[in-house]
Amino acid sequence: xxxxxxxSVKQSSTGVARHNYIRLLSQNYPVRFLVPAGFxxxxxxxxxxxxxxxxxxxxxxxxxxxxxFNGFDNFISLFKNGMLLRDLRTTLIFAVxxxxxxxxxxxxxxxxxxxxxxxxxxxxVLFFIPVLMSALAVGYVWQAILQPNGALNQLLGGLLGxxxxxxxxxxxxxxxxxxxAIQGWKWAxxxxxxxxxxxxxxxxxxxxxxxxxGANGFQMFWKIKFPLLAPAVTFNVAxxxxxxxxxxxxxxxMTNGGPGGSTEIFNLYVWRTFGQGTYAQSxxxxxxxxxxxxxxxxxxxxxxxxxxEKIL
Amino acid sequence: xxxxxxQAEPQKSDQPVYKSKWSTGRKIRHIVFLVLLxxxxxxxxxxxxxxxxxxxxxxxxxxxxxxxxxxxxxxxxKTVLTEGKMITAFFGSVAVTVPAVALALIxxxxxxxxxxxxxxxxxxxxxxxxxxxxILPPAVVSVMMLLKTxxxxxxxxxxxxxxxxxxxxxxxxxxxxFIRTIPISLEExxxxxxxxxxxxxxxxxxxxxxPTLGAATILLILYIWxxxxxxxxxxxxxxxxxxxxxxxxxxxxxxxxxxxxxxxxIILMSLPLLIVFAVAQKKIISGxxxxxxx
Numbered sequence: 001x002x003x004x005x006x007x008s009v010k011q012s013s014t015g016v017a018r019h020n021y022i023r024l025l026s027q028n029y030p031v032r033f034l035v036p037a038g039f040x041x042x043x044x045x046x047x048x049x050x051x052x053x054x055x056x057x058x059x060x061x062x063x064x065x066x067x068x069f070n071g072f073d074n075f076i077s078l079f080k081n082g083m084l085l086r087d088l089r090t091t092l093i094f095a096v097x098x099x100x101x102x103x104x105x106x107x108x109x110x111x112x113x114x115x116x117x118x119x120x121x122x123x124x125v126l127f128f129i130p131v132l133m134s135a136l137a138v139g140y141v142w143q144a145i146l147q148p149n150g151a152l153n154q155l156l157g158g159l160l161g162x163x164x165x166x167x168x169x170x171x172x173x174x175x176x177x178x179x180x181a182i183q184g185w186k187w188a189x190x191x192x193x194x195x196x197x198x199x200x201x202x203x204x205x206x207x208x209x210x211x212x213x214g215a216n217g218f219q220m221f222w223k224i225k226f227p228l229l230a231p232a233v234t235f236n237v238a239x240x241x242x243x244x245x246x247x248x249x250x251x252x253x254m255t256n257g258g259p260g261g262s263t264e265i266f267n268l269y270v271w272r273t274f275g276q277g278t279y280a281q282s283x284x285x286x287x288x289x290x291x292x293x294x295x296x297x298x299x300x301x302x303x304x305x306x307x308x309e310k311i312l
Numbered sequence: 313x314x315x316x317x318x319q320a321e322p323q324k325s326d327q328p329v330y331k332s333k334w335s336t337g338r339k340i341r342h343i344v345f346l347v348l349l350x351x352x353x354x355x356x357x358x359x360x361x362x363x364x365x366x367x368x369x370x371x372x373x374x375x376x377x378x379x380x381x382x383x384x385x386x387x388x389x390k391t392v393l394t395e396g397k398m399i400t401a402f403f404g405s406v407a408v409t410v411p412a413v414a415l416a417l418i419x420x421x422x423x424x425x426x427x428x429x430x431x432x433x434x435x436x437x438x439x440x441x442x443x444x445x446x447i448l449p450p451a452v453v454s455v456m457m458l459l460k461t462x463x464x465x466x467x468x469x470x471x472x473x474x475x476x477x478x479x480x481x482x483x484x485x486x487x488x489x490f491i492r493t494i495p496i497s498l499e500e501x502x503x504x505x506x507x508x509x510x511x512x513x514x515x516x517x518x519x520x521x522x523p524t525l526g527a528a529t530i531l532l533i534l535y536i537w538x539x540x541x542x543x544x545x546x547x548x549x550x551x552x553x554x555x556x557x558x559x560x561x562x563x564x565x566x567x568x569x570x571x572x573x574x575x576x577x578i579i580l581m582s583l584p585l586l587i588v589f590a591v592a593q594k595k596i597i598s599g600x601x602x603x604x605x606x
Contacts, residue, residue, distance in 0.1 A: 022432070025429075025430050025432070026430075027509075028429075028499075028503060028509060029425065029426045029429045029430050029509065030426075030509050031426065033422040033423060033425060033426045033509070033513070034422070034423045034426050034427070034438070036418075036419040036422065036423075037419040037420055037422065037423035037442070037480050037484065038423065038438075038442075040419065040473060040476045040477050040480060041441075041442060041445070041477055041480055041481075043458075043473070043477070044455060044458075044473045044474050044476065044477030044478075045445055045450060045477040045478065045480075045481075046441075047458065048450065048451040048454040048455035048457075048458055048477075049448070049450070049451045049454070051451065051454040051457070051458060052451035052453070052454040055453070055454055055457070112345075112346070112349075113346075119343060119346055120346070123346055123349075123350055124597070125593055125597075126350060126354055127354065128589070128597070129354070129358075129586065129589075130354075131534065132534065132582065132585045132586060132589055133538070133578075133582050133585075134537075134538040134540070134554075134555045134558070134578075134581065134582070135538060135540075136538075136540050136555050136558055136559060136562075137555075137558065137578040137581065137582060140558075140562060140574055140575075140578065141357050141360065141361050141575070141578065142357065144360065144364065144375050144571060144575075145356065145357060145360060145375075147375055149374070149375060150375045151356065151360050151375060151376070151377050152356075154375075154376060154377055155356075155377065185353065193597060238447075242447050245449065246449040248540070248541040249538075249540055249541060249555075252540075252559075253562070267541060270452065270453065271541070271544060271545075274453060274545065279453060279457075282453045283451070283453045283454060286449075286451055286452060286453050286454075287451070289449055290448060290449055290451065293447060293448060293449055294448060297447045297448075
């Protein structure tokens, strides 16, 4: 029967046994179960991805009905007009900052709300509300708060006793950081829940032993809890870092890429050029995003996994 | 990522849980800080959202924290519902989200069962391909072009297929990890009794996936219900969903003048998920949390 595990087959090591094993597997776990998911993934994920590699080398646009290949022209023009490097830089800053804010906020909330008291439970539920909301909506709300005449300046003005007119979304240097902090705020609730789950799996005996040895709160966190949270860190950092590379909504709602294009991440460029009908530019940038994420994913995930293995 | 058992049963530990012994003073400080934190980080945005949605146009324009002189919340809701295309957009969102989530869960679980149980090299490669979408961004322009060629651009069906293509990887990742932790013996005994694979899958395996599918459902609904990026490319004005409609309302130049309507829209569009969450809050949190990270 199919209770044969792969290893027992290797031990018997005769070709016949292996053949039978495979036959049993395909009888009990027929490949046709893979077909619906496989078909959808193939047609709506893999083929478009491959197509992207083709279209990025063409002059496809809304004004040009005849598509023809133009080699690396799109890449060269994106490089020459500075868009490629500017948007790459912006996207990387955004992703790193979001990963930082989301995890710092989430971890802080998890540690702060760790004990199962009524107040803490209630606060956890409240901090999950932004996670449920549309990122676009969250972006509009914060845009209103951060306007020069917005709520934040009014509050600060009240506290300081004079009018404050800071254009929080008007800095070509700091707005991208502020926008990532808002994105981090929006997703902090999810990171919090995952960190809480990690904290719950920590063996209470370890904590008791540390307490008996006289560890203070600071040591308890940095020497014991934080290292043991490694799997949660891996998940949260990988998803927030690599996921924000593909971000769009929050920035679109808060700044629309401005001021002066300083918050334009890849996907904003893709949408903007798509709207202008220069589809080739759009696909090329989309392909660059794909490649950058692919190149980043391997070292990021390997590093986080290695870190986990070292600790656990 | 080691989220294989992202949503197994919550661990109920019988052993005495370690508790830091907090003095009363520390407890009070904790509560005070908690209240301050909630008020500043959540109170401010939600207060502003609520009062601005309750003002008239002129007052809302000031974006001030003062209470409205007259409350117009219900009127603003009415305006948004009747003048905007909100109701159509709501049904559009439902028509896209429900089938996309349901089909992704079913198709994903079927595939996961095979991928989890057939431990062969080729299957490992197929699995790796299937979950690559967890991280790799979809080729959004090409997929639009493809849908145009097959006549599905701007349709709910096209959108559903694209969402499935994007989020099947999430389902397969979670469910495969979970099935690997289920002992095979249950399936074996049914097989000895002569049950077909389809019967085994639907009557034995699928019911066991409850907690995992619960957590995957929440994540997928969160992503799909709130998505605007993919909808912009695929649906482009031919079919409305709530976020798409909000985007159009807000960027139609009315933006700066109509904060009260935009905020009323935001409250209304957030309600469905908030209600679901309020009702199933315990299940959702424990679904995502339970034994989450091993």
